[in-house]
Amino acid sequence: MAEPRIVTAIDVGSSKVVALMAESPGETRTVTAGPAGEFNVIGVGIAPSRGIKRGQIINISEAASAIHEAVEGAERSSANKISSAIMSIAGTHISTQNSQGTVAIGRGDQGVGQEDVDHAIEAAQAISVPNNREIIHVIARHFRVDEQEGVRNPMGMLGFRLEVQAHIVTGATTAIQNLMKCASMAQIEVPELVLAPLAAAEAVLTPTEREMGVILVDVGSGTTDVAIFIDGTVWHASTIEVGGGHFTSDLAMCLRLPLETAERIKISHGHAYPPDLSLEQPFVVAGFGDEQRITVQRRDIAMILQARAEELFGLVMQEVKRSGYDGLLTAGLVVTGGGSQLPGLREMGRDVTGLPVRIAQPRDIQGLVDNLHSPAYATAVGLLRWGMNEIMARPSRKRRASINLGGLGLGGFLANVMRQLLPKNMT
Numbered sequence: 001m002a003e004p005r006i007v008t009a010i011d012v013g014s015s016k017v018v019a020l021m022a023e024s025p026g027e028t029r030t031v032t033a034g035p036a037g038e039f040n041v042i043g044v045g046i047a048p049s050r051g052i053k054r055g056q057i058i059n060i061s062e063a064a065s066a067i068h069e070a071v072e073g074a075e076r077s078s079a080n081k082i083s084s085a086i087m088s089i090a091g092t093h094i095s096t097q098n099s100q101g102t103v104a105i106g107r108g109d110q111g112v113g114q115e116d117v118d119h120a121i122e123a124a125q126a127i128s129v130p131n132n133r134e135i136i137h138v139i140a141r142h143f144r145v146d147e148q149e150g151v152r153n154p155m156g157m158l159g160f161r162l163e164v165q166a167h168i169v170t171g172a173t174t175a176i177q178n179l180m181k182c183a184s185m186a187q188i189e190v191p192e193l194v195l196a197p198l199a200a201a202e203a204v205l206t207p208t209e210r211e212m213g214v215i216l217v218d219v220g221s222g223t224t225d226v227a228i229f230i231d232g233t234v235w236h237a238s239t240i241e242v243g244g245g246h247f248t249s250d251l252a253m254c255l256r257l258p259l260e261t262a263e264r265i266k267i268s269h270g271h272a273y274p275p276d277l278s279l280e281q282p283f284v285v286a287g288f289g290d291e292q293r294i295t296v297q298r299r300d301i302a303m304i305l306q307a308r309a310e311e312l313f314g315l316v317m318q319e320v321k322r323s324g325y326d327g328l329l330t331a332g333l334v335v336t337g338g339g340s341q342l343p344g345l346r347e348m349g350r351d352v353t354g355l356p357v358r359i360a361q362p363r364d365i366q367g368l369v370d371n372l373h374s375p376a377y378a379t380a381v382g383l384l385r386w387g388m389n390e391i392m393a394r395p396s397r398k399r400r401a402s403i404n405l406g407g408l409g410l411g412g413f414l415a416n417v418m419r420q421l422l423p424k425n426m427t
Contacts, residue, residue, distance in 0.1 A: 005388075006021060006042075007039070007086070007387035008022075008043075008086070009085055009086045009088075009199075009387060010087045010380075011087075011379045011383060012089075013055070013221065014052050014245070015049055015222075015244075016048055017046070017052075017066045018044075018046050019043070019070040019085065020384055021041070021043030021044075022041050022042060022043075023039060024388055039366070039385070039388050040366045041384070042077075042078045042080070043078025045073025046070060046073060047069035047070040047073065048066065051063035054092065054223050054243075055239070056091045057175070057178040060185070063182045067182055067186040068185075083187070084191055087179065087190045088195075088196040088199055088379050089136065089171060089195060090195065090220070091223065094169065094170070095170050095171070096169050097127070097168050098168070100164065101126070101163070102120065102123060102162070103123055109158065111156040111157050112156060116154075116162050117140075117143075117154065120162050120164040121138055121140060124164050127168060135168060136169045137168065139168075139169070139198075139233065140164050141165045141231070141233045141235065142231065144162070144165075145163075146161055152232070167237075169195050169198075176193070194383055194386050196218065197218050197225035198237070199386055200225070200378040201382065202381075203378045203381040204360035204362060204363065204382070209229070213325070213330050213331055214229050214333070214334055215329055215334070215355075216228075216229065219335060219338070220338065222245055224240040225239050225337075228325050230325060244338055247305055248263045250305070250308050254304050256287060266301075270302075270342055271342075271343045272308075272342050273344030274302040276347070277302055282297050283296060284296070305344070313353055317352070317353055331356065332358070333349055335360065336360045336361070341359075341376070362378055365381055
């Protein structure tokens with residue numbers, strides 16, 4: 001029986017930083033999407049975000065401090081030292097595109113081998129990337145062996161030519177470097193960056209939803225990440241500049257309340273679907289000024305939140321139509337993230353999009369999970385599953401080009417190597 005493996009993940013969000021540590025089962029086995037009992041969470045650390053806005057670093061020292069605080073919490077609860085972790089990346093600087101790579105199959109009558117697959121993915125990665133951007137992911141969507149299309153796993157198949165349809169995710173070099181610098185200041189090595197909605201999908205989507213076509217909507221505090229999955233894999237991803245914090249700021253502005261008060265009443269009395277509420281549900285809150293009390297109708301709150309929810313789902317559907325895949329999404333929307341917990345959001349999503357809508361939280365997790373059964377932790381839990389799937393499905397060989405050279409792209413990877421070789425006073 002193999003020794004249990006440890007995976008550590010850090011989700012750097014606009015409202016909180018979450019560090020999780022998980023232990024794999026002792027035996028090696030094939031991992032599929034979301035099996036029950038895949039890992040046990042043994043460490044949890046949560047810290048309020050500082051120096052992070054809309055998914056990007058705006059103050060390196062504060063962000064590094066928040067990461068360090070979350071990591072310390074996970075270390076205390078697990079009694080383990082954390083030196084490296086998979087980390088999430090998100091923000092409006094993220095861009096995606098589809099690409100194709102073609103190679104000749106080199107093993108003759110032995111069929112397609114791993115080197116053929118790797119070469120095809122490398123060929124797909126040979127795209128024009130601006131100097132100010134880095135490749136984060138190169139994800140194989142499906143393969144074609146000679147004339148046979150739609151191949152999921154070409155290993156061992158006989159043929160002369162192998163093609164891959166790949167989805168390429170890139171990010172701004174400065175945003176990536178700032179995130180990596182924060183991790184370094186917190187004394188954490190980051191072997192891999194993972195796009196946040198791809199991680200969240202690992203935690204909340206079912207295999208059937210991925211196959212039938214689904215829109216993942218991860219509503220964070222500062223932004224909302226959208227990812228489209230068809231035929232089992234991602235086809236499109238983007239970020240919308242509307243998140244849960246905008247619902248709060250709308251309440252604060254319209255009702256003339258402090259942001260802290262607006263956040264509290266959003267949590268305790270908020271509802272985004274007015275038809276579900278009665279007309280008379282007033283309550284009193286403290287406004288600005290000494291001892292000023294304001295009487296608020298819950299239905300008024302709902303009207304404010306409804307307007308923002310309509311905008312959010314309208315922007316989601318605009319992005320879906322822009323992708324060109326709007327006719328292929330039978331499973332509708334799966335909404336997750338901290339902002340998805342607003343009552344009435346599912347009903348608003350259904351009315352605006354005309355599609356099925358499900359609010360999702362992480363599934364199939366064990367161990368220290370009392371606080372993790374919430375949509376707010378979908379990305380953090382998904383990062384664990386991403387890492388666990390990698391080490392259990394491919395325990396004996398190095399991660400290939402499709403695992404993005406540590407999330408830095410080739411240029412960033414080489415630059416990072418040089419920084420480590422040069423004396424400190426020269427870097």
